[in-house]
Amino acid sequence: MTYSSSLRPLLAGLGLTLALGACQSNSNPETAATEVAVAPTAGAEVLTIGTWRGVLSAQGQQIPFLFDITQDGGKPTVTLRNGEERIKLDEITTAGDSTTIRLGVFDAALVVRADGTDKLKGTWVKYDGKEPYRVAFAATKGEEPLFPVMADRKILSFDGTWKVTFKGEDGETYPAVGVFKQNEQNITGTFLTSTGDYRYLAGQVDGNVLKLSTFDGSHGFLFSGKNPNETDTNATAISGDFYSGKKGHETWTAVKDPNAKLPDANTLTGMKPGQKKLDFKFPSIYEGGAISPSDPKYKGKVVVIQILGSWCPNCMDETNFLAPWYEKNKSRGVEVIGLGYERTPDQTLAAKKLLKMKERMNIGYDLAVAGIADKDAAAKSLPQLQSVLAFPTTIFLDKKGEVRKIHTGFSGPGTGTYYQEEIADFNQTIDMLLKE
Template structure:
């Protein structure tokens, strides 16, 4: 699908009627305030809200994920009419020139998930009267797939929040959600889009007379080789189908339509009685294994991840919270990080990622995405980014959670947090197992919690 809306019309449709812009002060830059911005590539326009605040060293660009602000830029400058906004944790840069009150330029995105160059245009936001509310579509919808995704899924979820005529919708798949696509109702449809420094995209949602929603999606991203990211090359992938149909959850169930995959049953451990092992270098090149003192006898979350993966960005922010809460209680988190070969020498994006999110847990360099199965052979059907492995104090895998549902997924994110914390606390409550060498002369291991 190629969107036919012009950039200026698309921005007005998507962004009109939202909250009032930031008020510039004498200390602010000439670009400070709220902008209606548009990325364009291959005939597709992707509108998004961009707020700019501060001046000089404090200049910052703020993106939005749905209704919530996302402080996305890692550095920014405005000199001699030229604006530069850097989003280093996505390797994205906006370069634009302020001319006659408008910003025009380019967006370069080196992130392999969305590697591309876009044209960039932004105008000052002007408040307009709220448009029609549109039909009520809030809630969870099921999207059955005409052919399985490259990960074997037969259905996705479409999670919608609605505020009058403004909608925030997210497609939730086994590896996580798309981020929150946001927009307004006009001419019988919602044009929803998303850009937070990564995963730019636009979907058009049209309510049909039979109660379904037609979802047309266009990411404006170049195709990537699925084999590089944990899928079989050439496999049909329903996730990128240009047109999808969504059914209310109860209707889908009544009709016996396919259900989305279970996050806890998609990836399984090969041998539940074997210890989960790893041995990868840290950033200094030192090999770190599961026997390192920082992991020995602790509850461990081993996360298969990569900083090119937007859903891994979502999860890292939550893992930082878990690390702060449970580190002193016996939890250790380790990222088994898979970066593209051209990133492995400098780790530029990873370093920015760690800094942006305040990551204090261990990062190990496991290899490239294509090496995932080779480097983590203990898991079956491992094909999601991220995948979180829950390991007990005995070193054995207790559960594997595929993907990460971000706050854009609403109740599914809350359920994920409840499941994670419940499982962690249950594992922490279990007493350590004394190693065989530490037991009495009988030579038998003694489990202290028996």
């Protein structure tokens, strides 16, 4: 995962650098060039019912995650487990001895085969880019902890809120807030950054060592951290590593701080001087159509512009909120336009990816193909904006079509109270604009 150096001056003025944790893309998708051809058959006998512990092997590390296999109408279903999150995967096909498990809305899959009794071996594959992206995968049936722990070792408490600094291999840093909940050796939580969050993390504490991981189909994350003093009862400082999939690596440090906060997400970017309205016309995901905020459909209404990508888990978190919210509130005079920035320049293929997302997530609002998954390119496609710092970015238009707020990133349900605050702020903004 990379980000553009052209954004550093803007963020430096805010005392920030761009967080890698949110869904961001600057034309460097770690993805696979070709898709494995799999014929749809009723097989997949290798997927036996039970709980499995999967492991992704990358960068000399093991990124573990848990998943359940069940039967639904005689067909296998896989459910990924990340803390409280459950991701149901029901697009499963078999050809020969290989079984392909499509990873939800993402253009990715686990391609597996049996490896002895109650074991799987295969590859995590991403299909939506030019560069090959394959990560070795193995799994063993039988519920286990994500990380092995020593039962007789003293356990430090990492519970609480932390002020965090991440540092990339280029030396650049960015702030974050860590929020952890610990129950004996088990721990869950996440990291919030100025452009989004690292979603649902889960793991274990072994002595003075903390380990957390997640796998949502698009990202595989591993966080490890250590309190320097093993004799402490409560951890007060952490230093560790963050591994993201095939290539990403950062270090991080943290200090306990119940008042840790990030800059206001409503102030990170804005309109260029003298600009009040967005002027765009992008092709609809349906052939022959086009979408513009000046269309009669949106006249006199409050409009929410969602900058997103079907490859982006943070965008999916926001969409999981927005889709049902729109159905409940559209009668009030509110519309939503989703602007999709995909990891392909092929407009037809991009439309297919967004259409799949729309159908799987029951999205009732309009979606357009706006461009490629690159923050700089997104900003150029919306030249009235100062910048686009993250996917997602949410823009609020009043009844006159003027931009009234730009919100960078999205704090998803994995952030707990921060998610509730995010939703409350969203609703307050809509209520204010509707009353005008």
